[in-house]
Amino acid sequence: MLNWEKLQQLNFTDANARERAFGLVDKGSFTEFVSPRDKMSSPHLPVLGEAIEFDDGIVTGLGLLGSRPVFVISQEGKFIGGAIGEVGGAKMVKTIKLALQTYERVKKITPASYEKRLPAVIISFETGGVRLHEANAGLLAHAEVMDQIQDARGKIPIIAVIGSKVGCFGGMGFVAAATDIIVMSENGRLGLTGPEVIEQEMGKDEFDAANKALVFRTTGGKHKYIMQDCNFLVEDSVRAFRTQLKEIMNIPFPEIEKYRRIGSLQLVEEQLELVKSAVTIGPKDAQDMWKYYGNDNPQALADISPKEFLATVKRRERVI
Amino acid sequence: MEETMIGRGREAIEMIFDVDSVRENTIGAYQVEGEIGPGAVVGTARIEGQEVTFIANDAQAINPRFNVVYFGVIGLEEAYKMALTVYYTIEVDKDKPLEKKRPLVLIVDTPGNGPGKVEEIIGMNKATGSYQLALAEARKAGHPIIAMVIGRAISGAFLCHGLQADHILSLDKDFGTMIHVMPITSIARITKLDIERLEKLSEDNPVFAAGVDFFYRLGGVEEIVDKVENMKAAIKKHIAEVCQLKKNGRFDKLGPWGRGLLGEERGGRTSRKKVIQLMDTQYEAVIDKYISGMEH
Amino acid sequence: MALKELNFEFKAATPKTIKKEWAHLGVVGSGDMEVLLEKRRLNGAVKVKVVTPVTGFEKVWELVLAKVVKDNNLGDVYMEINDNNATPIVASMRLRQALAEASKPEREVEENA
Numbered sequence: 001m002l003n004w005e006k007l008q009q010l011n012f013t014d015a016n017a018r019e020r021a022f023g024l025v026d027k028g029s030f031t032e033f034v035s036p037r038d039k040m041s042s043p044h045l046p047v048l049g050e051a052i053e054f055d056d057g058i059v060t061g062l063g064l065l066g067s068r069p070v071f072v073i074s075q076e077g078k079f080i081g082g083a084i085g086e087v088g089g090a091k092m093v094k095t096i097k098l099a100l101q102t103y104e105r106v107k108k109i110t111p112a113s114y115e116k117r118l119p120a121v122i123i124s125f126e127t128g129g130v131r132l133h134e135a136n137a138g139l140l141a142h143a144e145v146m147d148q149i150q151d152a153r154g155k156i157p158i159i160a161v162i163g164s165k166v167g168c169f170g171g172m173g174f175v176a177a178a179t180d181i182i183v184m185s186e187n188g189r190l191g192l193t194g195p196e197v198i199e200q201e202m203g204k205d206e207f208d209a210a211n212k213a214l215v216f217r218t219t220g221g222k223h224k225y226i227m228q229d230c231n232f233l234v235e236d237s238v239r240a241f242r243t244q245l246k247e248i249m250n251i252p253f254p255e256i257e258k259y260r261r262i263g264s265l266q267l268v269e270e271q272l273e274l275v276k277s278a279v280t281i282g283p284k285d286a287q288d289m290w291k292y293y294g295n296d297n298p299q300a301l302a303d304i305s306p307k308e309f310l311a312t313v314k315r316r317e318r319v320i
Numbered sequence: 321m322e323e324t325m326i327g328r329g330r331e332a333i334e335m336i337f338d339v340d341s342v343r344e345n346t347i348g349a350y351q352v353e354g355e356i357g358p359g360a361v362v363g364t365a366r367i368e369g370q371e372v373t374f375i376a377n378d379a380q381a382i383n384p385r386f387n388v389v390y391f392g393v394i395g396l397e398e399a400y401k402m403a404l405t406v407y408y409t410i411e412v413d414k415d416k417p418l419e420k421k422r423p424l425v426l427i428v429d430t431p432g433n434g435p436g437k438v439e440e441i442i443g444m445n446k447a448t449g450s451y452q453l454a455l456a457e458a459r460k461a462g463h464p465i466i467a468m469v470i471g472r473a474i475s476g477a478f479l480c481h482g483l484q485a486d487h488i489l490s491l492d493k494d495f496g497t498m499i500h501v502m503p504i505t506s507i508a509r510i511t512k513l514d515i516e517r518l519e520k521l522s523e524d525n526p527v528f529a530a531g532v533d534f535f536y537r538l539g540g541v542e543e544i545v546d547k548v549e550n551m552k553a554a555i556k557k558h559i560a561e562v563c564q565l566k567k568n569g570r571f572d573k574l575g576p577w578g579r580g581l582l583g584e585e586r587g588g589r590t591s592r593k594k595v596i597q598l599m600d601t602q603y604e605a606v607i608d609k610y611i612s613g614m615e616h
Numbered sequence: 617m618a619l620k621e622l623n624f625e626f627k628a629a630t631p632k633t634i635k636k637e638w639a640h641l642g643v644v645g646s647g648d649m650e651v652l653l654e655k656r657r658l659n660g661a662v663k664v665k666v667v668t669p670v671t672g673f674e675k676v677w678e679l680v681l682a683k684v685v686k687d688n689n690l691g692d693v694y695m696e697i698n699d700n701n702a703t704p705i706v707a708s709m710r711l712r713q714a715l716a717e718a719s720k721p722e723r724e725v726e727e728n729a
Contacts, residue, residue: 031602034602038598040591040594044525044527044528048511048521049511062610069607069611085527086527086589086591086592087595091599093580094595094596095599098599098603101603102610102611105607105611106611109611117611129476130475130501132501132506132507132511132528133507133510133511133528135500136501136526136527136529137527137592139478139483140538140579140580140583141592142479143452143484143576144576144577144580146456146479146484146576147456147484147575147577149456150453150456150457150460170476171476174445174448174449174452174476174479175449177443177446177450178449178452178453191440191444191445192433192439192444192445192448193435193436193439197435198437201435202435202437206437207437227443261443262403262449262450262453263453264407265404267450268400268404268450269404271400271450272397272400272401274442275397275400275442278396278438283442286441
C-alpha cells in the first residue's frame with residue numbers, strides 16, 4: 001500500500017498520517033517508532049466507549065532527507081479529529097527529544113561537519129488540539145511539546161507542515177506558531193479558535209462557521225502567507241511539500257532563525273506593532289488586511305491558483 | 321466553602337507581595353506601555369524582601385479595543401504584554417549568575433484566550449505561543465517561575481499563563497478554583513455518558529475530569545495551598561526549592577517535563593513513561609544507520 | 617458505554633499463514649476501522665479480537681470473519697481489529713486490503729516502505 005512513488009502523487013489534503021510520514025522523507029528511509037504493531041493505544045478511551053487506534057492517531061519515526069536525519073511527527077485527523085491524548089502527546093514530546101539527542105550525537109561523532117547531518121523535526125499537523133476524553137493529560141502534553149520546541153532553539157530546525165483536512169487549531173495552533181518554519185498549502189488552515197468554536201461563543205454574526213470561503217480566507221494558507229504567518233505556500237501534493245522540505249534543508253542553519261515569527265523580544269515587538277495596526281485598520285474580514293498590504297483586488301487572489309497567487313501577491317513587510 | 325478569589329487578581333497581588341513594593345509596568349529599566357492589554361497586570365514587586373517580576377490577570381478590566389477581552393481573557397495585547405514582560409526580565413538579569421536571576425510569579429485567573437474573528441485574522445495562536453516561548457526561555461535561563469492559581473486556569477489560557485512555570489501551586493478547590501479544559505458537563509455531552517458515571521470513573525482515573533485535585537494527581541499541580549494567607553509563604557518556599565534545584569543542574573525535575581515525572585510518581589500518568597521507554601529502545605536500534613554517513 | 621471486546625477463533629480446511637511477519641491497514645475514522653495481522657503459531661487456527669463501541673453485532677462479526685478465514689484458507693494468524701462503526705462494505709474492504717497487504721513478499725515491503 002505504501003508505495004512511495006504513488007504517495008508522491010497523492011493530494012496532501014487526503015493523505016493519511018502514515019502516508020504523509022512515509023512520503024515526506026526519502027524513498028524507503030522511514031522507520032516508524034511505536035508503530036501499530038506495538039499496540040500503544042490510549043488506555044483512557046475504552047472506558048468512555050470511544051474507539052481506539054493502535055498508534056493513538058500519531059505516527060512518529062525517523063527518515064532521511066538527503067544526508068539529514070529527519071524526525072517526523074504526523075497527526076491523523078480522521079481519528080478523533082487528530083486530538084492529542086497522553087500516548088500521542090508522549091510520542092510527540094519524545095520524538096523532539098530524540099532529535100535533540102541525535103544532534104548531540106552527531107556533533108560528537110563529526111564535530112567538523114555536523115551541519116551535513118544536522119537533524120530536523122517535521123510536524124505534519126492535523127488536529128484540533130487537546131483530546132477531551134483525556135483532556136488533562138493532553139493539556140499537560142501540549143506544555144511538554146512547547147518546552148521541547150524551546151529546547152531545540154539554536155540547535156535543530158523544527159518545521160511545521162499544514163495542509164490536511166482538519167487544519168491545525170487549539171493548543172496545537174500555538175505549537176505550530178512556535179516552530180521555526182511553516183509550510184502550508186492553500187487547503188491548510190491554522191489558528192487558535194476553530195470556526196465552530198468562534199461561532200458558538202460569539203454568535204453567527206461574528207463568524208459563520210458554515211461559510212467555507214470565510215473560514216478559508218481567515219485561517220487558510222493564502223491568508224497566513226500574506227500575514228507572514230507561514231513561510232512557504234505550496235501545491236496540494238505530497239510531492240510539493242516534500243520538494244519544499246528538501247529546499248529548506250539547504251538553508252544554512254544560522255539563517256533559520258530569520259524565518260521565525262515569535263520567540264524573541266524583537267519578534268514580540270514586531271507582532272505588537274501588527275496588533276496596533278490592526279486596531280487602526282479594524283479589519284472586518286481577513287481580506288481587509290490583504291488590501292491594506294497592497295492587494296487591490298483581494299477576491300481575485302482568493303480565486304487563483306497557488307502559482308499565480310505567489311507571482312502577484314503582496315505580503316506584510318517584515319521589520320526584522 | 322471559602323470566599324473565592326476569582327476576579328480578584330489585583331487583590332491577590334496585594335496579599336502576596338510586600339506592602340508598598342508593587343511597581344506596575346516597571347521591569348528594571350524597562351517600562352511596559354500602560355495602555356496595552358489591561359487584562360494583564362505586570363510589574364515588579366518584592367516577596368519577603370526578594371525582588372520578583374509578577375504577571376497577573378485583571379478580570380475586572382475591559383479592553384476597549386478588543387470586544388472579546390474582559391473577565392480575565394488573554395487577548396492579543398495581553399499575551400504580547402505578558403511576553404514582553406518576560407523578555408524584559410531576562411534582559412534585566414542577563415549578566416547575573418544563575419542563582420541571582422529574579423523569579424517570576426504568575427498569578428493565574430483566566431477563562432481563556434481571545435476567541436474572536438479579529439484575533440484569528442491577526443493570529444491569536446502567535447500571541448499565546450510567544451508568551452509560552454518567553455517563559456520557557458526564562459525558565460531555562462535560570463529564572464525560577466512559580467504559578468499560583470487563584471481562580472480559573474482554563475485550557476489554552478492555562479497553557480499560556482501557568483503551564484510553562486517551574487512549579488504550579490493552586491488554592492484549594494474550596495475557593496472555587498477551576499483547572500480544566502472543559503467542564504464535566506461538556507465531557508458528558510461529548511462522551512454521551514452521564515455525569516454521575518463520569519464522576520465515578522474519575523475516582524480511578526484523573527485524566528479527564530475537571531478540578532484541582534485531578535491535576536494534582538497527574539503532576540500538573542505541585543502543591544495545593546489551603547489558605548489565602550499561606551500563598552505568600554508557599555510561593556517563597558517554592559522559589560527557594562526551584563532555585564536550589566537549578567543550582568544543582570536539576571532542570572529535568574522542573575517545568576513541563578518535571579511535571580511528567582511527578583505525574584508518574586503520583587500514579588496519574590503511566591502510559592507516558594511506557595511510550596518514552598519504548599521509543600528509546602527502538603531509536604537505539606536504528607540510529608547509527610541514520611547518522612553513520614549513509615547517503616541516500 | 618465502554619468499548620466492547622469480542623474474541624473469536626476459527627479454523628480453515630487447509631490453513632496457510634501470511635507471508636509477512638505482520639501487516640497493518642486502515643485508520644479508525646468514524647465509520648471505519650483498522651486491521652492488524654500477525655503471524656503467530658496457533659496450531660493452524662486464526663484468533664481474532666475486535667474492539668468496538670457497537671454492541672449487538674457479535675454474530676455478524678463472527679460470520680463475516682469466519683467467511684474471510686475460510687475463503688482465504690487463513691491459519692496461524694492473530695488478527696486485531698479496532699472498529700468505529702465500520703459499515704459492512706467498509707469492513708469487508710478493509711479485511712480484503714489487509715490480507716492483500718499481508719501477502720506481499722517482505723522484500724517488496726522494504727523497497728516500498
